[in-house]
Amino acid sequence: MEKLKEFLNYSFNLTDGIHLNVKTILVVTIVFVLTSLCINLIRKFVNKSLNEEDKGKFKAVFSFVKYVIYTVVLVIALESSGIKVGVLLAGSAALLVGIGLGLQTLFQDIVSGIFIILDKSLHVNDIIEIDEKVGKVAEIRLRTTRAITIDDKVLIIPNHKFLTTSLFNWTQNGSQTTESVAIGVAYGSDVALVKTLLIDVAKAHPRVLTLKEPRVLFDDFGDSALQFKLLFVINNSFEHLIIKSDLRFAIDQKFRENNISIPFPQRDVHLIK
Numbered sequence: 337m338e339k340l341k342e343f344l345n346y347s348f349n350l351t352d353g354i355h356l357n358v359k360t361i362l363v364v365t366i367v368f369v370l371t372s373l374c375i376n377l378i379r380k381f382v383n384k385s386l387n388e389e390d391k392g393k394f395k396a397v398f399s400f401v402k403y404v405i406y407t408v409v410l411v412i413a414l415e416s417s418g419i420k421v422g423v424l425l426a427g428s429a430a431l432l433v434g435i436g437l438g439l440q441t442l443f444q445d446i447v448s449g450i451f452i453i454l455d456k457s458l459h460v461n462d463i464i465e466i467d468e469k470v471g472k473v474a475e476i477r478l479r480t481t482r483a484i485t486i487d488d489k490v491l492i493i494p495n496h497k498f499l500t501t502s503l504f505n506w507t508q509n510g511s512q513t514t515e516s517v518a519i520g521v522a523y524g525s526d527v528a529l530v531k532t533l534l535i536d537v538a539k540a541h542p543r544v545l546t547l548k549e550p551r552v553l554f555d556d557f558g559d560s561a562l563q564f565k566l567l568f569v570i571n572n573s574f575e576h577l578i579i580k581s582d583l584r585f586a587i588d589q590k591f592r593e594n595n596i597s598i599p600f601p602q603r604d605v606h607l608i609k
Contacts (some may be wrong), residue, residue, distance in 0.1 A: 341364055346500045350464075357597050361520070364410065364489065366412075366525065367409055368409065371405065371406065371409050371448065373394055374550050375402055375405065379398055382398075384504060395402035397410070407559070415484070427489055429607055433438040435524045441494070441496070442479065443497050445478075445479040445480065445494050445495045445497045446478055446495070448494075448496045448498060449478045449479060449480075449481075449495040449541075450478065450498045451499065452476065452481075452495060453476065453496055457498070457505075458473060458476060458481070458498065458503075458505070459473065459476075460474065460476060461473060461507075462505055462507050462508065463507045463563070463573045463574055464503060464504065464505050464506065465499060465503070465504035465506065466485065466493065466498075466501055466502075466503050466504070467497075467501060469485060470485065470506075471483030471484055471486075471491045471519060472484050472574050472598050474490075474547050476479070477497060478495075479494070480492050480493060480495060481493045481498070483494060485512055486574065486577060486583070495577060504570065506573045507573060511571045511572070511573075512545065512569055512570070512571050513569070513570060513571075513573045513576075514567055514568070514569050514578070515565060515567075515568060515569075515570055515579070515580065516565050516567050516568075517565070517568075517580050517583050517584060518543065518555070518563065518564070518565050518566075518589070519534070519563075519564050519566065519587060519597060520558060520561030520562065520563050520564070520599065521563075521591070521596055521597065521598060521599070522561060522562075522596075522597045522599045523561065523562060525569075525596050525597070525598075526567070527554065527562065528565060530552075530596060530598070531552045531564070533548075533587070533590045533594060533596070534552045534564065534566045534587065535549075535566075535582055535589050536590070536599075537549050537552075537566075537586045537590055538550035538566060538568045538583065540586065541568075541582060541583060541586070542580065543568060543570055543572065543575070544568045544569070544583075545569045545570060545571060547569070547591075548569045550568040550569075551566075551567040551568075551569065552564055552566055552567070553565040556575070560600070560601045561598070562598050563597045566583070566587075568583075579583070
């Protein structure tokens, strides 16, 4: 027993005036194990009452809360064991200031991630546009958000971007979006026929929804052409480039079959003698 007490009371110096013994290490270890068990029980209990979408969000927030709890428990355990944490921190003030400055952006990302998760401004599978890049959200993490671009590249976005930059969420109001294709025809063309052909092309495409009738807007009298815009609804905005390309191919073919020309820019030059 005496040897056990001697072993538990064996201490070594961390800094001047701060001693750490084996008993303190064991106490801190036991407290950490008990804390970890309690945290896991709470996580499992809360997970049972959440749906699949909220489970991913809770996991991200919970990972941050878990580290905060561990830090608080460590400070309390050390203070209870007689180690003055304040003295230790004061001795490392310069180092902590440098670390704090270096981690400033990291904490900004983490706080932004918590706001994104709590206010539900962003969901997995949302199609977003940020900094002129378009992608489908694949995963929302505490520090970053991963999105897959139209050309299958992974876009990693620091979460603070969502609070400091304008974000366009194409699917916030649902999966259906209205897209458009602009087209110009030569002056003198039959505009009623142009409208009919554009609507027929949109209706013939298998990915254009027929629940809402395609529309044609007579946009303007341009310098070299009569300008129209074909509006249509799709339910997969992530493929809008492919759908628009298909429609342009079909429009070009229809116009050729009906002798409707798509003009190139023209200018009249007058020579004054």
